[in-house]
Amino acid sequence: MLADVGDQWRTPDDLWWGINAKFGPFVLDLFADNHNAKCEAFYTAEDNALTQDWSVRLAELGGVAYANPPYSLASRHEGQYITGMTHIMQHTMVMRERGGRYVYLIKAATSESWWPENADHIAFIRGRVGFQLPDWFIPADEKQKPSGAFFAGAIAVFDKNWRGPATSYINREELESMGRMFINQIQRAALRIQGIAA
Template identity: 70%
Template structure:
């Protein structure tokens, strides 16, 4: 019997990827379904970029919500990738707003699970490169990266945006953002600064907005020159 295209895809893709694809394809969504897919707001990302960038590789994305020109989707499985080698090509740092769902495996490889994500980040750190994570400030969790080279605690709860594909099923599902205490964690064995620091949410957002305004002005200027 000849396999259909769908059967072939399902034999290759992980259950995680299949479920995500099905969710994105729904005609309407519920907030509880967003799960790992909350997006980092642009001002937050650019604020982090101004501190530790240039951020050029997004480690965990559904492609549409990528913050960097290069990225890994769930299909790529970042936990099987050599981030260090990719950064050598891109000449920058990696960014991650990682998934928090329970550990899942596919073909004997973990694709989710914060413990496994943090472990892989430490392996990549030893190979070289800078890896910047925006994570929950959950210091009591077993996965909390105590061995990171620098941790910036964010004063004030930070919010996240719904994914671009999210279509509210009803008025109660209109997203107002997901909020939690956050931290910026840096893995970089060449780091020479202090181990811990603090930044306020407003400082981070204001810096990001200023950075974005510079980008808009420069884009406008280049557009006028090209015309």
């Protein structure tokens, strides 16, 4: 059932690579699992990102953290919050002060109490953002085949060393086009490496 997907919608590759090109390089996915992680290093629900020191991990990895955060209601595991946008944003601000860059793909929900007015940069995305189902999802019936999860989106950057503007606008198509260019470059490089190895 579609309700079973919960927080596991995936960021499309072309969109992710476009955001990565503008704000990365991404090396740590803050809220992921084995089916939707965009980086080799990632935190699962079991790891509970809200109990981790992201700044230390980023210092080890040498890059930028990415998040397509879970929007489910705040919930706890063993007394610690593991979800809830308010708690996620609070932890993000603590991590920001410790150093590193944290880039979020979020709903452009400016009326929500968790909206990150204190982000260092907000890039509003022109064009609705669509997400993909996890690879494990098999619809139980025809009613469970979605047309997609689409909403107005924004990219929030948390980085106390940010020196750019506070806000900007970017077209979704531009991000996706940039992402496809990077994917094509990666595929060409992989084929070249395979040819050399053969």
